[in-house]
Every structure is written in C-alpha cells, then in structure tokens.
Amino acid sequence: MDAAGIILSEPYLGLKERLIDKRTLAALPFASKYRLIDFSLSNMVNAGIRNVGLIEEKKYNSLMHHVRSGQEWDLDRKHGGLTYLPPSAAVNSTHRTNTRLEALLNNRSFLRHTSEDYIVMCGTGYVGNINFQNMLDFHIEKKADITYFFSHNAINKPALRDRLKVKADDDWRIISVDTSDKEALCADMAMATCVVGRDYLLDLLDRLSRQSEARSYPEIITSLIQTEKVMAYTTDEMVIYLDDLPAYLSGSLALLRHDVQQELFHSENGPIITKTKDSPATRYGENAEVVNSLIADGSTIEGSVENCIIFRGARIKEGAVVRNSVIMQESTVGEDAFLNYAVLDKQVIINDGRTLSGYLSHPFYCGRNEII
Amino acid sequence: MGERKECVAMLLAGGQGSRLIPLTKHTAKPAVPFGGKYTIIDFSLSNCINSDIDTVGVLTQYQPLELNDYLGRGGPWDMNLKYGGLHVLPPYQAEKGGDWFKGTANAIYQNLRFIRRYNPRYVLILSGDHIYKMNYRKMLQAHIQKEADCTIAVINVSKEEASRFGIMNTDDSGRITEFEEKPAHPKSTLASMGVYIFSTDKLIEYLTEDENDPDSDNDFGKNVIPRMLGDKQRMFAYTFDGYWRDVGTLASFWAANMDVIGENPALNLNDPSWRIYYRHGFSHPEYVGTGALIKNSLIGDGGEMYGSADHSVVFSDVLIKERALVKDSIVMGGSVIGEGARIEHAIIAENVTIGKDAQIGGESDNPAVVASGVIIPAGTQIEPGEIVDEDSPKGGR
Numbered sequence: 001m002d003a004a005g006i007i008l009s010e011p012y013l014g015l016k017e018r019l020i021d022k023r024t025l026a027a028l029p030f031a032s033k034y035r036l037i038d039f040s041l042s043n044m045v046n047a048g049i050r051n052v053g054l055i056e057e058k059k060y061n062s063l064m065h066h067v068r069s070g071q072e073w074d075l076d077r078k079h080g081g082l083t084y085l086p087p088s089a090a091v092n093s094t095h096r097t098n099t100r101l102e103a104l105l106n107n108r109s110f111l112r113h114t115s116e117d118y119i120v121m122c123g124t125g126y127v128g129n130i131n132f133q134n135m136l137d138f139h140i141e142k143k144a145d146i147t148y149f150f151s152h153n154a155i156n157k158p159a160l161r162d163r164l165k166v167k168a169d170d171d172w173r174i175i176s177v178d179t180s181d182k183e184a185l186c187a188d189m190a191m192a193t194c195v196v197g198r199d200y201l202l203d204l205l206d207r208l209s210r211q212s213e214a215r216s217y218p219e220i221i222t223s224l225i226q227t228e229k230v231m232a233y234t235t236d237e238m239v240i241y242l243d244d245l246p247a248y249l250s251g252s253l254a255l256l257r258h259d260v261q262q263e264l265f266h267s268e269n270g271p272i273i274t275k276t277k278d279s280p281a282t283r284y285g286e287n288a289e290v291v292n293s294l295i296a297d298g299s300t301i302e303g304s305v306e307n308c309i310i311f312r313g314a315r316i317k318e319g320a321v322v323r324n325s326v327i328m329q330e331s332t333v334g335e336d337a338f339l340n341y342a343v344l345d346k347q348v349i350i351n352d353g354r355t356l357s358g359y360l361s362h363p364f365y366c367g368r369n370e371i372i
Numbered sequence: 373m374g375e376r377k378e379c380v381a382m383l384l385a386g387g388q389g390s391r392l393i394p395l396t397k398h399t400a401k402p403a404v405p406f407g408g409k410y411t412i413i414d415f416s417l418s419n420c421i422n423s424d425i426d427t428v429g430v431l432t433q434y435q436p437l438e439l440n441d442y443l444g445r446g447g448p449w450d451m452n453l454k455y456g457g458l459h460v461l462p463p464y465q466a467e468k469g470g471d472w473f474k475g476t477a478n479a480i481y482q483n484l485r486f487i488r489r490y491n492p493r494y495v496l497i498l499s500g501d502h503i504y505k506m507n508y509r510k511m512l513q514a515h516i517q518k519e520a521d522c523t524i525a526v527i528n529v530s531k532e533e534a535s536r537f538g539i540m541n542t543d544d545s546g547r548i549t550e551f552e553e554k555p556a557h558p559k560s561t562l563a564s565m566g567v568y569i570f571s572t573d574k575l576i577e578y579l580t581e582d583e584n585d586p587d588s589d590n591d592f593g594k595n596v597i598p599r600m601l602g603d604k605q606r607m608f609a610y611t612f613d614g615y616w617r618d619v620g621t622l623a624s625f626w627a628a629n630m631d632v633i634g635e636n637p638a639l640n641l642n643d644p645s646w647r648i649y650y651r652h653g654f655s656h657p658e659y660v661g662t663g664a665l666i667k668n669s670l671i672g673d674g675g676e677m678y679g680s681a682d683h684s685v686v687f688s689d690v691l692i693k694e695r696a697l698v699k700d701s702i703v704m705g706g707s708v709i710g711e712g713a714r715i716e717h718a719i720i721a722e723n724v725t726i727g728k729d730a731q732i733g734g735e736s737d738n739p740a741v742v743a744s745g746v747i748i749p750a751g752t753q754i755e756p757g758e759i760v761d762e763d764s765p766k767g768g769r
Contacts, residue, residue, distance in 0.1 A: 031656075031657065032657035033656075033657055033673075071447075256659075261656070261659060264656075265656035271654035271656075272654070272656070273654055276448075276652040278448075278647050278648070278649045278650060278652075279409075280407075280408070280409060280641040280642045280648075280670070281407070281408030281409050281641070281670040281671055281672045281673075281685070281686075281687075282658060282670065282671045282672075282673070283635075283642065283669075283670055284666040284667055284668065284669045284670075284671065284681075285635065285667065285668065286635075286667055286668050287667065288666060288667050288668075289665070290660040290664060290666060291660070291661075291662055291663075291664070292660070292661060292662050293659075293660050294657045294658070294659055294660075295657060295658045295659075295660055295671075295673075296657045296658070296673065297409070297657075297658070297672060297673040298642070300642070301666075302635075309657075
C-alpha cells in the first residue's frame with residue numbers, strides 16, 4: 001500500500017475524564033485485553049501500511065510501554081516501521097501542541113521523509129475494524145484532496161458536545177459544515193480519520209502555518225471545503241465511541257452483542273492485535289457463574305459475573321456478584337462484594353463485602369490503584 | 373556482544389513420543405499442546421530464560437515442521453538475540469557425510485561446533501518433552517560449588533516407579549556412586565530427570581570418546597554417564613523437589629493436564645515469579661454466553677462458550693455449543709463441540725469437530741482420544757479409552 005500512517009494519540013479536545021487522568025486516550029484499555037491504539041495500529045497494518053508515525057503529546061508513558069518497538073504489529077522494521085513522534089521530536093518543534101494542526105506542523109519532517117504518496121491519518125477516541133485500503137481507493141478514484149472517514153454504523157454517540165456536522169453532495173463531496181440538517185453526516189471530530197496526499201498535505205500545512213490567527217478545527221474545515229476537494233468516505237463498518245465514561249461503559253457492554261464481536265474480531269479486514277502478556281488460561285473456580293461476559297485470559301473467576309468485561313489478571317472472588325461492569329487488568333473484587341454498572345481501572349482492590357453501584361448513564365468509576 | 377556465554381543449553385527435541393500417538397502422529401512430542409495455552413517445549417525454554425540462560429540449541433529430528441514454525445527465532449522466550457539466542461539445529465550433511473542423530477549423545481556431538489562458538493564453561497543438556505518449572509541457575513551453582521564434572525538432576529520417585537527410571541545411587545555428599553538404568557531392584561529412589569550440566573571440556577572429551585566407540589548406542593543414560601562413572605569423574609546428583617512429569621503416555625499426559633486445575637494446583641501456571649512463555653495467536657477474549665456453566669476449569673481465550681465445562685482444560689478458540697458438556701477432559705485449540713455432545717475423560721486434539729449429541733469417552737483408566745482435524749459425526753459414540761484418528765472407521769476428515 002502506497003501510504004504511510006499517522007496516528008494521533010491525543011484527541012486535542014480538552015476531555016476531562018478520570019479514565020484519562022494518567023494516560024493518553026490512545027492508551028485507554030478496552031475489550032478485556034486491548035488498548036484503543038491496538039485498533040488504529042491493527043487497521044493500519046491490516047491495510048498493508050508499513051510505516052507509521054505515532055504522534056504523542058502528554059502522558060504517553062503507558063502508550064509507549066504498550067506499543068514498544070511495534071513488534072506485535074510487525075512494525076519493528078529496518079525501513080519504515082513505527083516511529084514515535086513525541087512533542088519535542090522535530091528540530092523546529094514548539095514545545096507543546098494544543099491542536100491537531102500544531103501536532104502535524106510539528107511533525108512535517110516525518111512527512112517529508114516518508115516515501116509513500118499518501119498519508120492515512122487516524123484519530124483516537126473510537127474503535128472499529130476498518131478497511132483503510134478501501135478508503136484510499138476511494139480517495140484516489142475521486143481525485144480528492146482530503147477524504148474523511150464516516151461510519152453509518154456508530155453504535156453509540158460521541159460525548160463531544162460540539163459535533164461537527166457536514167453535508168455531502170451526490171458525489172460525496174462535502175459541501176457544507178455545521179448544518180442542523182438531520183440528513184447530514186456527523187463528522188465527529190473525535191474520529192479525525194482521513195486520507196490525504198503527502199505532498200498536498202505538506203503544502204496545505206505550509207499554507208495553514210502562514211495564517212496568523214488561531215482558528216478552531218470547525219473553522220479550518222469550513223474554510224477548507226470552500227477551496228479544496230474534501231470528500232466523505234462512508235462505510236457500514238461499526239465504530240464505537242469511547243470518549244467519556246458513560247460512552248466507555250455502554251461501548252464496552254456493546255461488546256457482548258454477537259454482531260459487535262463479529263464486526264470487531266472476525267472481520268475479513270484482519271485481526272485486532274495487541275501486546276502479548278503470556279497470561280495463563282482463565283481459571284474458573286468451583287462456584288463460578290459466568291453469563292454473557294467477555295473474559296480475558298489470566299483472570300480468575302470464582303464468583304458470579306453477568307454482562308461484564310473482565311481484563312487480564314483480574315480476580316472475582318467467591319461470593320462476589322459483578323454485573324454490567326468493566327473490571328480492568330489486575331483488579332480484585334473481594335468476597336461477597338456486589339458491583340453493578342461499575343468501571344474499575346487497573347489494579348483496584350474492592351474489599352470483601354463492599355456494595356458499589358452506578359448506572360449506565362452514571363457509572364461508578366474507581367481510579368487506578370484505589371482501594372475501597 | 374561477543375562475550376563468552378557462561379552456560380549454553382542444548383535441548384533435545386527430536387523425540388517422537390511414540391506412546392503419545394495419535395497426538396504425535398504429525399508432530400514431535402515437544403510441540404504437543406499442554407495446559408490450555410502452551411506446548412510442552414515452552415516449559416524447558418521458559419525455564420532457561422527464567423534461569424538467565426539465553427543461548428539454546430534445539431535439536432530437532434522427528435516431524436520438525438510444526439516445531440520449527442513454533443520456535444521461529446525464539447521471540448516468545450526473549451531469545452531472538454543477535455549474539456546467542458535460540459537456534460534450531462536439525463541433522464545435516466557434513467564433509468564426511470551426514471546422518472540422523474544416532475542417539476542423544478550423538479546429537480550433541482554433531483553440534484559441538486555450535487557449543488564451541490560461545491565458548492561456554494558449562495553445557496546444560498535438556499529434554500524438550502518434560503513438564504516442570506525448574507531454576508537451572510541453582511543447579512549450576514551446585515555444580516560449580518561441588519567442582520563437579522557432571523551434575524545430574526534427580527527427583528525422588530516412589531519405590532514402585534523407580535524401576536521405570538534411570539536410578540542414581542549416591543554417597544552422603546551427593547556424589548553419584550552408581551547408575552542403574554531401569555533396575556528391577558532399585559537401591560535408591562533418585563530418578564534421573566534427563567537434565568545434565570557438564571563442564572564443557574569433560575563433555576567434549578567424553579562425547580568424542582563415545583563417538584569413537586563403534587559399540588556405543590551414543591546415548592547419555594546408557595553410555596556416556598556410565599563411562600564417566602567408570603572413570604571416577606566427579607559426578608553429583610542435584611535433587612529437585614518440585615513438580616516434574618515426563619507425560620510419556622496418553623494417560624499421564626491427561627493426568628498432568630488435570631494437575632494444572634484448581635485453586636492450589638499441583639502445577640501452578642499462574643505464577644508471576646516463574647512465567648511460562650508461549651507463542652501467541654491473535655485470539656480475542658473469550659465470550660461466555662447465556663446458558664454456559666464453567667466450573668473448576670482452565671479456559672484459553674478466543675473461544676465461545678455456550679455449554680458446560682467441568683474440571684477440564686480448554687485451549688484457545690474452542691467453541692462449546694449449547695447443552696454440550698466437557699468433563700474431566702482436554703479440548704485443544706480450534707475444536708468445536710456440537711450441541712448436546714458429551715465429552716468425558718477424553719483428549720480432544722486440535723481442530724476437531726464433534727457432532728451434535730456425540731458421546732466421547734467415559735469412566736476409564738485411559739482417556740478416549742480424538743486426533744487433530746478429525747470430524748466425529750453427530751450421534752457417534754466413542755468408547756472410554758478408544759482412540760480415533762483420521763484412519764479410524766469412526767473418524768472422518
């Protein structure tokens with residue numbers, strides 16, 4: 001595939017979620033054994049992209065620890081492969097980047113040094129098993145300047161309040177932004193997934209950098225569609241938004257649907273790949289009861305689990321009842337504890353007998369390493 | 373880089389495991405799956421890397437295709453190194469002709485060039501078909517401390533079992549005075565585990581001598597060890613008191629898999645201090661559906677469970693359909709257990725399809741076995757202890 005990839009690990013949206021207090025959004029754990037970045041990286045390599053730049057901004061410790069050399073995705077290559085692009089990586093980089101545009105401007109040298117003609121750019125805050133090759137083919141066929149990705153099959157709504165709505169003409173060219181038209185496509189900013197020619201992008205970045213006044217993303221898009229050929233690529237490939245806590249819980253519980261599992265994990269596009277942990281098989285105890293749940297290897301289930309997402313190394317002790325919850329890596333739910341609509345971050349300990357409950361719209365969240 | 377390696381391991385992985393047929397019909401015994409996630413050779417390799425031994429020659433011979441694929445360049449065990457690491461050493465043609473490895477000693481002899489490349493002080497000889505977690509580093513320390521020429525790991529077995537093993541008789545200091553292969557009347561119960569540490573110069577000396585003896589079977593247990601003992605070399609037993617199984621038969625293979633089940637299993641695989649590494653597929657998390665009942669079992673990932681599992685080891689990507697029951701059994705990767713099927717005291721190998729309402733096994737001293745890739749038609753009954761492979765009348769492909 002004649003494209004290099006750029007992954008933005010930050011949403012640049014000023015999200016204030018405790019889920020991302022200690023990690024960049026791309027490092028958010030999801031679906032028992034993955035992090036959001038796994039979906040972006042897997043989509044890229046499954047489309048044949050062999051050169052990926054990973055733009056980082058802050059709190060990217062857990063992200064780098066997870067991705068490492070990129071070897072799980074066969075991205076530890078002599079030529080191309082994975083390149084980390086932290087905020088001060090480039091010669092003329094500004095110290096901090098607060099927008100996607102600044103992040104890209106900061107990394108023009110990466111773009112200049114790629115030999116591929118196209119760039120597939122992937123935002124963060126959603127997951128899907130998406131065929132980027134099809135998107136590139138569309139981009140080339142339509143002779144587009146920029147092609148944005150849209151899914152008809154988003155199973156929840158992004159948390160973002162200022163969603164950007166666009167309208168396309170019959171040929172899928174985006175003709176207007178910010179309409180109240182019900183028929184309009186939601187160009188959810190959290191997605192920010194697009195294809196663009198490399199030379200074109202460099203030229204565009206030059207032009208945008210010369211503009212003095214700071215502009216918001218909707219303003220930039222609004223002016224771009226006047227002068228450039230900006231296309232909408234639409235598919236039925238499922239996406240799940242995960243940009244706030246309620247979306248995270250409902251998106252997680254959606255994984256228990258058969259069609260969602262098929263879309264994400266049995267797609268013809270290819271597998272979703274993650275860092276291996278050499279976890280042993282899941283151990284089910286004498287009195288384990290598990291119904292309609294996703295269970296990672298390395299976990300221990302001795303209690304009752306219903307409608308849950310259980311991560312690697314988690315432990316549900318005897319007599320515990322856990323429902324409609326997400327239990328992240330190496331967290332423990334004590335004996336006879338009761339949890340409903342809870343999201344436990346990593347290495348949480350719920351002591352014996354505790355009762356904790358939230359609701360779908362207001363999940364009970366417990367931060368990393370907390371003890372209750 | 374380029375420094376001398378203190379200890380190089382040579383792992384004998386060429387054995388067929390003929391008593392494990394049909395599991396070993398198309399693959400070497402070290403590549404047979406074990407414990408829900410692993411293959412047998414993962415244990416020796418993980419023991420090596422956990423013991424800081426990062427240079428391992430794996431000697432292959434019998435049905436090496438799957439084993440070679442599995443080993444690759446040793447990445448899963450952190451042995452994909454530029455200097456040292458994991459090397460697969462198949463039999464080869466040399467200037468004076470080539471041959472299959474004639475015996476365990478000959479296999480090492482043919483690969484002395486590999487050992488010399490790293491100029492190690494010690495060579496650890498291992499077998500790739502045992503299940504155990506052992507710190508070879510401690511054994512090496514004992515070897516160095518006793519200024520031994522050869523140290524042999526031994527395990528205490530019962531008096532009855534002793535006749536099936538090579539038995540070491542030792543003096544009070546642990547020095548081996550006598551070695552008896554499968555003695556009818558064993559004088560001790562210290563059985564050789566097939567784990568040896570040699571000081572390199574002694575190993576080379578005795579392998580060369582053994583090679584020049586036309587009457588030798590070129591076997592460590594039969595020839596090299598007795599010859600060294602006869603020459604009064606300093607040979608010591610190192611007693612290992614952990615879990616160790618040879619899994620040489622289908623019954624012992626089944627039993628060892630059952631040993632990993634439970635809250636305090638005989639063999640604990642959920643041990644962060646001694647992780648067993650393995651090559652991963654891309655399996656997604658396990659989905660447990662409505663109507664599933666899983667208890668007292670180990671289940672790999674990537675599968676879907678709609679039926680029941682009780683006291684069983686189920687590998688990755690297994691589908692157990694509604695009303696099916698898997699009890700006291702092993703189900704290997706990629707197999708499908710049909711609706712209402714009943715699997716009891718059985719070994720279901722990889723990518724097997726069990727048809728609806730089939731009945732496999734039952735109470736018996738020996739497990740029923742269905743070989744890899746076999747399709748068992750709906751309603752078929754497989755007797756306790758019965759073995760079904762692709763050539764059996766009851767098996768199809």
